[in-house]
Amino acid sequence: xxxxxxxxxxxxxxxxxxxxxxxxxxxxxxxxxxxxxxxxxxxxxxxxxxxxxxxxxxxxxxxxxxxxxxxxxxxxxxxxxxxxxxxxxxxxxxxxxxxxxxxxxxxxxxxxxxxxxxxxxxxxxxxxxxxxxxxxxxxxxxxxxxxxxxxxxxxxxxxxxxxxxxxxxxxxxxxxxxxxxxxxxxxxxxxxxxxxxxxxxxxxxxx
Amino acid sequence: xxxxxxxxxxxxxxxxxxxxxxxxxxxxxxxxxxxxxxxxxxxxxxxxxxxxxxxxxxxxxxxxxxxxxxxxxxxxxxxxxxxxxxxxxxxxxxxxxxxxxxxxxxxxxxxxxxxxxxxxxxxxxxxxxxxxxxxxxxxxxxxxxxxxxxxxxxxxxxxxxxxxxxxxxxxxxxxxxxxxxxxxxxxxxxxxxxxxxxxxxxxxxxxxxxxxxxxxxxxxxxxxxxxxxxxxxxxxxxxxxxxxxxxxxxxxxxxxxxxxxxxxxxxxxxxxxxxxxxxxxxxxxxxxxxxxxxxxxxxxxxxxxxxxxxxxxxxxxxxxxxxxxxxxxxxxxxxxxxxxxxxxxxxxxxxxxxxxxxxxxxxxxxxxxxxxxxxxxxxxxxxxxxxxxxxxxxxxxxxxxxxxxxxxxxxxx
Numbered sequence: 001x002x003x004x005x006x007x008x009x010x011x012x013x014x015x016x017x018x019x020x021x022x023x024x025x026x027x028x029x030x031x032x033x034x035x036x037x038x039x040x041x042x043x044x045x046x047x048x049x050x051x052x053x054x055x056x057x058x059x060x061x062x063x064x065x066x067x068x069x070x071x072x073x074x075x076x077x078x079x080x081x082x083x084x085x086x087x088x089x090x091x092x093x094x095x096x097x098x099x100x101x102x103x104x105x106x107x108x109x110x111x112x113x114x115x116x117x118x119x120x121x122x123x124x125x126x127x128x129x130x131x132x133x134x135x136x137x138x139x140x141x142x143x144x145x146x147x148x149x150x151x152x153x154x155x156x157x158x159x160x161x162x163x164x165x166x167x168x169x170x171x172x173x174x175x176x177x178x179x180x181x182x183x184x185x186x187x188x189x190x191x192x193x194x195x196x197x198x199x200x201x202x203x204x205x206x207x
Numbered sequence: 208x209x210x211x212x213x214x215x216x217x218x219x220x221x222x223x224x225x226x227x228x229x230x231x232x233x234x235x236x237x238x239x240x241x242x243x244x245x246x247x248x249x250x251x252x253x254x255x256x257x258x259x260x261x262x263x264x265x266x267x268x269x270x271x272x273x274x275x276x277x278x279x280x281x282x283x284x285x286x287x288x289x290x291x292x293x294x295x296x297x298x299x300x301x302x303x304x305x306x307x308x309x310x311x312x313x314x315x316x317x318x319x320x321x322x323x324x325x326x327x328x329x330x331x332x333x334x335x336x337x338x339x340x341x342x343x344x345x346x347x348x349x350x351x352x353x354x355x356x357x358x359x360x361x362x363x364x365x366x367x368x369x370x371x372x373x374x375x376x377x378x379x380x381x382x383x384x385x386x387x388x389x390x391x392x393x394x395x396x397x398x399x400x401x402x403x404x405x406x407x408x409x410x411x412x413x414x415x416x417x418x419x420x421x422x423x424x425x426x427x428x429x430x431x432x433x434x435x436x437x438x439x440x441x442x443x444x445x446x447x448x449x450x451x452x453x454x455x456x457x458x459x460x461x462x463x464x465x466x467x468x469x470x471x472x473x474x475x476x477x478x479x480x481x482x483x484x485x486x487x488x489x490x491x492x493x494x495x496x497x498x499x500x501x502x503x504x505x506x507x508x509x510x511x512x513x514x515x516x517x518x519x520x521x522x523x524x525x526x527x528x529x530x531x532x533x534x535x536x537x538x539x540x541x542x543x544x545x546x547x548x549x550x551x552x553x554x555x556x557x558x559x560x561x562x563x564x565x566x567x568x569x570x571x572x573x574x575x576x577x578x579x580x581x582x583x584x585x586x587x588x589x590x591x592x593x594x595x596x597x598x599x600x601x602x603x604x605x606x607x608x609x610x611x612x613x614x615x616x617x618x619x620x
Contacts, residue, residue: 024314024551050440053556053587056580058569073554073567073582077440077454080461082554106443109590117277132270132619141278148282 007047007079015039021086028084033070036087037098040072044103049074049083052100055110057118059144067092068120072100089120099124117142235263238601242271246349246605249615251589257601265596265604267589272619280579284545285311285385286520288579293379295581296617298341299334299560300380301370306557308383309464310566314553315385315546317516321508323387324466329503330373330382331465331557332496333400336407337366338560339447339489339496339612346486346609347418350427355414362407369403372396385546386517397504404497411493418486428482432595432607435480442594443587446562447488448611452480458558470502482610489612520546545574561585561614581620585613 008027012018018039021028031039043049054073061067066088074083089095097114099122100107111122112131119140122128130137139151241252250271256264276295280288292307293300305327312319319327344359367377372393374380382389418424434444439452449456457474459467475491477484513521522541523534550572556565562584569578588611595607 022551024316024549024553026554028552052443053445053563054554054565054567054580054582056567056582058578071567071580073565075556077456084552084554104443105438105441105594106587106590109586113586130270132273134270141275146278148278 011043011047014042021084023084026082026084028086030086030088033087033089033097036070036072036085037100037103039085040074040100041103043074043083043085047076048078049076049081051075051077052104052106052110053082055100055107055114057114057120057142059118059142061144065092066090068095068118070097070114070120095120097122101125116140119143233258240604242268246608248345248608248613251608251613251615251618253592253596253604255596255601255604260600260602262596262599262601262604265593267592269586269589269615270619272615274620276620277579277581280576282575284574285548285576286522286541286546288576289383290379290381293381294616295583295620296338296559296561296564296585296614297378298614299338300378301330301334301374301382302338302557302559303564304380304383305331305465306555306559306564307566308385309557310553310555310568311385311548312514312517313555314551314568314570315517315520315548317386317514317520319387319465319514320511321466322510323512323514325503325507326388326392326512327383327465328467328470329397329400329500331559332500332503333366333369335496335560336493336500337363337370339493340366342560342609342612343414343486343489346606346612347414347424349605349609350424352418352421352424355417358410358414358417362403362410365403365406369396369400372399384513384521386521387511387513391512397507400500401504404500408494408497411490411497415490419490425483427606428486428610430479431482431599431603432610433479433481434591434595438591438594439480442591444562444591445584445587446559447485447492448562448588450474451477451485451488451610453477458556458563464555464557469506470499472499482606485610485612547574548572548576556582559584561612561617562588564617581617583617583620585615585618586620589613589618 015029019030021030051074052072053075054071056071058069058071059067060069068089070087070089072085074085075081087097089097095118097120099111101111101122101124108125108127109131111125112127112129114120115122115125115128116130116132117140129135133141139146236257238255238257239252240255241247242250247253252268252271254266254268255262274294276291279291289304289307292303295303308327340359340363344356344363347353347355370380371377373396374382374389434448434452436453439449439454444452445456453476455474455476458464459472460474472495475488475495477488518537520541523538527534528538529535548570550570552567552569554565554567556563563582564584565582567578567580567582568576571577592607592611596604599607
């Protein structure tokens with residue numbers, strides 16, 4: 001086992017082209033999607049980072065490019081140390097990242113969750129299905145353009161549309177006691193009563 | 208004189224069945240177990256493919272309890288999210304509160320006073336005892352030992368009374384705040400905790416006596432659901448499930464937080480990684496938790512239960528808000544805009560009853576997290592199910608599920 005300080009110097013020498021990522025706690029590096037799997041492999045084999053604790057993604061916002069960043073957290077059960085690796089994905093519309101399932105089976109479910117929530121495809125994943133949402137669900141809920149109150153969905157089945165007269169499936173929170181409109185300010189985003197016919201200025205009508 | 212022996216073979220029904228299976232093509236049976244099966248502890252569904260009684264394929268279906276906690280977190284202030292952490296691992300809400308608070312405090316770089324740290328260690332350990340009591344009771348009941356459940360639930364009820372005294376709620380405690388805890392311990396509470404430990408430890412021995420050398424229990428758990436050391440690490444298992452496989456990883460020892468380094472305790476580890484080992488680890492962890500709790504109470508420092516640095520984050524006391532202008536303004540700012548945090552990224556994991564609960568907080572400044580990822584131990588622990596169930600009997604799934612001790616509230620988030 002190499003002491004952590006020595007490890008960091010040798011790691012930085014070996015991968016000197018990597019940018020250090022701003023971090024408030026553990027060492028963090030940015031890497032390109034092409035080489036991320038090779039770096040993860042090197043960390044696992046040469047530097048004792050034997051446990052993949054987390055794979056997740058960040059949506060940097062619609063106006064920002066590269067929009068999606070995949071973040072890996074590794075832990076060494078020998079050295080008792082974390083390291084964070086992040087990788088900006090090139091395509092903003094259909095982001096693709098390489099899969100780490102070949103290195104750790106733990107990556108399987110984490111990557112499925114990333115796909116489910118952000119729509120990031122993992123190249124080489126053996127079984128990329130949705131994991132938390134149902135298979136037919138059309139949206140990616142953790143993207144920043146997905147509203148907290150959800151989207152209304154078009155009904156796929158024409159027979160049901162004909163029989164019931166409803167064309168859309170309401171969003172999860174639509175018509176509920178509270179709705180949370182989207183906006184920049186907390187005061188706007190705060191969940192409030194759905195019925196907007198009355199407020200502080202005009203009184204509630206008698207029902 | 209010589210005698211002749213003639214061998215007569217009379218095929219029994221089992222041998223006939225073997226012969227028949229070679230003659231006929233048998234179909235694999237698809238069995239959907241759950242989402243409301245008693246042994247799936249919540250809403251887990253397993254799509255099993257069976258060949259007779261043997262599981263040939265296991266595909267867990269998750270998401271029945273998905274509430275979008277991570278999305279919700281992006282839309283509210285840091286302190287507003289504390290009640291949502293109760294609903295992750297709802298069997299140990301206090302431990303979740305602590306883990307979340309420490310993660311955000313690392314981001315804000317707040318030093319927590321010793322008394323607050325000690326209270327947090329104490330409640331984390333009590334939460335661990337309460338979670339293991341339920342986990343063990345339910346595990347034993349699924350495998351057929353009903354009595355254990357009654358013993359453990361009696362003790363758990365006493366703990367809930369203690370939690371109610373401390374936090375005002377039995378179940379959804381929401382006790383921590385960023386920079387401290389909601390209120391100090393009530394007078395005489397630590398003595399009642401000590402009294403609880405006095406009563407609780409003999410119960411552990413009793414459960415130990417009921418199960419550890421019980422023939423049926425050993426038959427149902429020993430050698431069942433074996434997880435090797437390498438697999439446990441590769442699948443990212445944590446907590447008692449990882450330690451049951453012989454990996455001595457415990458963040459309370461490896462990366463002490465909240466002052467765990469002051470306390471003396473052992474980490475129990477298993478040798479074979481089967482259901483029986485995981486059970487033994489949990490039994491011993493309860494004893495160790497009681498040991499830590501006693502030390503915390505003995506050393507309980509005096510002082511403030513919230514951080515001085517956290518003045519910009521922590522709501523001022525109610526009586527000051529009503530009498531002083533400055534506190535009133537501060538109260539108003541915190542409630543409307545949220546506590547102002549520096550920008551940065553933090554990943555913090557705490558050793559929770561089910562494993563290590565991690566929070567990855569990405570902040571771009573302001574009162575709302577830009578992204579909050581919850582690394583749920585139950586989610587990672589369950590990911591090994593397809594592998595561990597393969598080739599085992601259908602009846603073993605109850606043992607395996609019981610010994611993995613998961614919570615779907617945390618798994619689905």
